[in-house]
Amino acid sequence: MEKTTPKLILLFSGKRKSGKDYVTHLIQKRLGPDACCILRLSAPLKLQYAQENGLDYKQLLGSGQYKERYRADMIAWGELRRKSDPGFFCRLVLMGATQPIWIVSDIRRLSDLQWFRMEYPTQSRSVRVEASDQTRKERGWEFTPGVDDAESECGLDTGVTFDWTIRNDEDGPPLDEQLNELLAVALEKVAVGDTRDSHSK
Numbered sequence: 001m002e003k004t005t006p007k008l009i010l011l012f013s014g015k016r017k018s019g020k021d022y023v024t025h026l027i028q029k030r031l032g033p034d035a036c037c038i039l040r041l042s043a044p045l046k047l048q049y050a051q052e053n054g055l056d057y058k059q060l061l062g063s064g065q066y067k068e069r070y071r072a073d074m075i076a077w078g079e080l081r082r083k084s085d086p087g088f089f090c091r092l093v094l095m096g097a098t099q100p101i102w103i104v105s106d107i108r109r110l111s112d113l114q115w116f117r118m119e120y121p122t123q124s125r126s127v128r129v130e131a132s133d134q135t136r137k138e139r140g141w142e143f144t145p146g147v148d149d150a151e152s153e154c155g156l157d158t159g160v161t162f163d164w165t166i167r168n169d170e171d172g173p174p175l176d177e178q179l180n181e182l183l184a185v186a187l188e189k190v191a192v193g194d195t196r197d198s199h200s201k
């Protein structure tokens with residue numbers, strides 16, 4: 001499958017129930033599906049894990065409790081693959097991405113971030129979604145030893161400078177306000193791309 005070159009890659013990370021999916025879908029709503037696609041590193045992992053274990057892939061992709069039952073085992077399963085090939089899920093998830101803006105909604109490890117920054121140094125921007133533990137609990141999060149104190153949840157807690165940090169709490173600034181600058185950068189990338197394409201036509 002032909003590899004397209006994006007104009008911008010937004011690499012999202014954040015704790016469980018911080019709102020990564022919610023915020024990335026909001027951005028896609030603002031930019032439109034022709035301009036941006038949402039890529040989830042966990043999707044190819046969950047697909048293969050579901051097939052190997054006879055589980056419901058759609059429920060593993062959902063935001064309910066079903067996936068939490070298998071999270072620890074999926075983490076271990078995924079880390080085994082990353083150990084031998086850190087870019088395994090990154091390469092898989094890009095297949096077929098043709099829009100100018102890629103949103104990767106679930107960056108969890110330094111190796112994921114480093115892979116994109118190596119492969120796409122000028123296009124990659126990192127975004128952190130934050131929410132208080134109280135807010136996360138209201139959204140169904142419960143601290144789980146072996147998950148919330150493991151690399152999957154803590155791998156980006158230190159040593160990373162994010163291009164944007166989005167506070168996704170009720171008492172935080174409105175999301176639209178916080179996303180203003182990021183959306184302006186994205187729209188400018190798409191606009192520049194359009195004029196360049198039209199010149200090249």
Ligand SMILES: Nc1ncnc2c1ncn2[C@@H]1O[C@H](COP(=O)(O)OP(=O)(O)OP(=O)(O)O)[C@@H](O)[C@H]1O
Pocket residue numbers: 014015016017018019020021022023063139168
């Ligand atoms: N700003 C918000 N307003 C209303 N509901 C929200 C908001 N942010 C998140 N939610 C809801 O909280 C729940 C968790 O959000 P989401 O699934 O986006 O978190 P996540 O960071 O992707 O979690 P996980 O890592 O477990 O997939 C969802 O039901 C979502 O609809």
Ligand SMILES: C[C@@](O)(CCOP(=O)(O)O)CC(=O)O
Pocket residue numbers: 016041042045060061062067071074075078106108152153
């Ligand atoms: C196994 C894993 O991909 C599950 C992620 O599920 P979700 O993005 O929280 O819905 C987390 C990980 O890869 O460490």
